[in-house]
Amino acid sequence: MNVTETRAWLAIALAPGLTPGSLETLLAATGSASKLIKAIVAGRGLPGVDAGVDVQLGAGTREALGRPDEGRLDAALAWLDSGPHRALVPYTAGDYPPLLKEISDPPAALFVQGHPAALSALQIAIVGSRNPTPGGRDSARDFADHFAGCGLTITSGLARGVDAAAHRGALTAGGVTVAVCGCGLDRVYPAANADLAREIATTGALVSEFFPGTPPVRGNFPRRNRIISGLALGVLVVEAGLRSGSLITARLAGEQGREIFAIPGSIHNPLSRGCHQLIRQGAKLVESGADVLSELGAIAAASVDAARTPPMASDDDTSTTTDALDPSYQNLLDACGYEPVTVAILVERTGLTAAEVSSMLLILELQGQLESGPGGRYTRIFERS
Numbered sequence: 001m002n003v004t005e006t007r008a009w010l011a012i013a014l015a016p017g018l019t020p021g022s023l024e025t026l027l028a029a030t031g032s033a034s035k036l037i038k039a040i041v042a043g044r045g046l047p048g049v050d051a052g053v054d055v056q057l058g059a060g061t062r063e064a065l066g067r068p069d070e071g072r073l074d075a076a077l078a079w080l081d082s083g084p085h086r087a088l089v090p091y092t093a094g095d096y097p098p099l100l101k102e103i104s105d106p107p108a109a110l111f112v113q114g115h116p117a118a119l120s121a122l123q124i125a126i127v128g129s130r131n132p133t134p135g136g137r138d139s140a141r142d143f144a145d146h147f148a149g150c151g152l153t154i155t156s157g158l159a160r161g162v163d164a165a166a167h168r169g170a171l172t173a174g175g176v177t178v179a180v181c182g183c184g185l186d187r188v189y190p191a192a193n194a195d196l197a198r199e200i201a202t203t204g205a206l207v208s209e210f211f212p213g214t215p216p217v218r219g220n221f222p223r224r225n226r227i228i229s230g231l232a233l234g235v236l237v238v239e240a241g242l243r244s245g246s247l248i249t250a251r252l253a254g255e256q257g258r259e260i261f262a263i264p265g266s267i268h269n270p271l272s273r274g275c276h277q278l279i280r281q282g283a284k285l286v287e288s289g290a291d292v293l294s295e296l297g298a299i300a301a302a303s304v305d306a307a308r309t310p311p312m313a314s315d316d317d318t319s320t321t322t323d324a325l326d327p328s329y330q331n332l333l334d335a336c337g338y339e340p341v342t343v344a345i346l347v348e349r350t351g352l353t354a355a356e357v358s359s360m361l362l363i364l365e366l367q368g369q370l371e372s373g374p375g376g377r378y379t380r381i382f383e384r385s
Contacts, residue, residue: 001088003077008033009090010073013109013209015064020106023091033090040065072211076111079186079212085201086185087112095120103230103256107209113185114205118176121153124292125228125253127246128162128238129271136162136239136271139263141169143236146289148175150362153204155180155232157224158193162238162246171199178231181208182224183216225249226256233296234259236286240274247274250283259295261286290343293362294372328352332360333369333380340377 001009012018012033018026030036040062080086089096089110097119100106112119124147126140144154144166154170156163158179170177179200181189185208188194197206209227210220225248229235235253237260240246250260260283265272279285284295335341335349346357361378364370370380 001090004034005032006080006088007073007077008037009088009109010076010211011037011065011068012090013107014068014072014211015061015108017058017061018108020091020101023108027092037065072213075213076211079111079184083113085114087116089116089119097231099123099232100227100230103226105226106230107227109209111185111208111210111212112205113207114201115203116205118153118178118203118205119207119231121176122151123153123155123178123232124296125155125232125235125249126162126166126238127156127225127228127235127249128240129244129246130159130161130163132161132165132239133269133271136265137165140165140238141172143238143289143292144169144175144177145173147292148173148177150289150293151175153178155228157182157221157228158189158197158200158206160190160192164193164196166238167196167200171203176204178204179206180224180228180231181206181216182210182220184208184210184212184214186212187216189216221245222248226252229253229256229258232258234261234292236261236263236292237275237278237283238263239265239269239271240278241270242273242277244274247278250278259284261292261295263287288343290361329360329364332357333364336370336378336380338380340373340379342377346378 012023026036027033030039076088080088089112091101091106091108095116096110100119110119126144128136128140132140140162148154148170154166154175154177156166156177156179158164158167158181167177167179177200179197183189185206188197200206207227209223214220222245225245229249229252232253235250235258237246237250250262253260260278262275262278262283263286264275264279284291286292332346332350332352335346343357343361346361347353350357352360361370361372365372365378368381370378372378
């Protein structure tokens with residue numbers, strides 16, 4: 001976008017009362033963000049808009065569009081120009097995340113530091129306590145490592161504790177992670193995660209709907225949470241007390257039609273009570289990464305890195321598909337035998353790690369070599385003679 005359009009979108013992002021439907025109608029009537037604002041300032045009628053056919057603009061919306069806070073617009077433009085890999089992604093842009101568009105109140109525009117394309121990748125959100133137990137921290141890191149190894153982008157909120165562990169797990173696996181921030185991207189909150197934020201932006205993205213200069217006040221975080229859940233296929237809650245903000249994220253995920261997962265814990269651990277409450281309310285109980293991937297099904301499987309897919313027979317090859325598999329995948333298939341087996345059994349039979357087995361099973365299921373069933377069991381599919 002040029003400066004004129006960017007400035008116009010910044011003004012739109014500041015204007016109250018613009019729903020996704022009304023915004024699309026207004027832009028369809030005028031052709032661009034800058035023309036929309038010019039029409040508002042000039043007081044011209046907007047086809048199909050002022051007549052009340054699709055949307056009515058309130059006085060506050062008209063005032064905000066016609067007389068935006070020029071200081072905030074200047075500060076936002078200065079931030080966008082102050083370093084590399086900084087972008088404003090408006091609602092109508094091709095790289096605006098499609099899943100986020102599905103929620104009831106998506107931001108009109110997103111500030112991004114890093115790679116905007118990361119926002120449209122298939123994602124799993126991992127959230128939880130800012131003060132987790134050592135086991136909770138390890139679980140967040142290990143699950144993120146596993147999911148990232150399977151090709152999923154890890155989304156979280158850059159907070160201390162579970163959030164930071166999830167981001168770290170994804171980075172350790174060489175994966176991509178997205179941090180949704182509750183303040184302007186000109187600052188990092190908490191400041192202790194500044195190095196982590198820089199690492200995230202290298203391959204993934206920092207994202208916020210809040211203008212540069214916005215402090216991390218309490219009221220920002222529920223709004224941030226709806227973006228965390230809105231970007232993802234599902235939300236995994238690792239540890240959470242009964243008053244945890246992670247439960248807000250889970251509630252928003254449910255309202256948005258996303259999958260909700262929770263890891264159970266000791267009945268004596270207060271940080272398990274929020275997860276247990278979610279499970280009682282219908283969240284999926286999770287003991288392994290395979291529990292999550294089996295629920296996400298074909299959508300999650302489609303995100304597997306193609307580079308990890310074993311070579312298959314070409315159309316001209318007279319051998320069978322099974323014969324064309326990489327030896328490690330063939331060994332795993334052979335270890336399945338003729339009866340349903342669990343990941344634990346395959347780990348024992350093959351000597352592979354649980355993460356390796358789970359990732360390979362996902363790829364083999366995508367190729368039609370086996371199928372998953374109840375209880376996390378996998379059954380090999382044999383060709384009929």
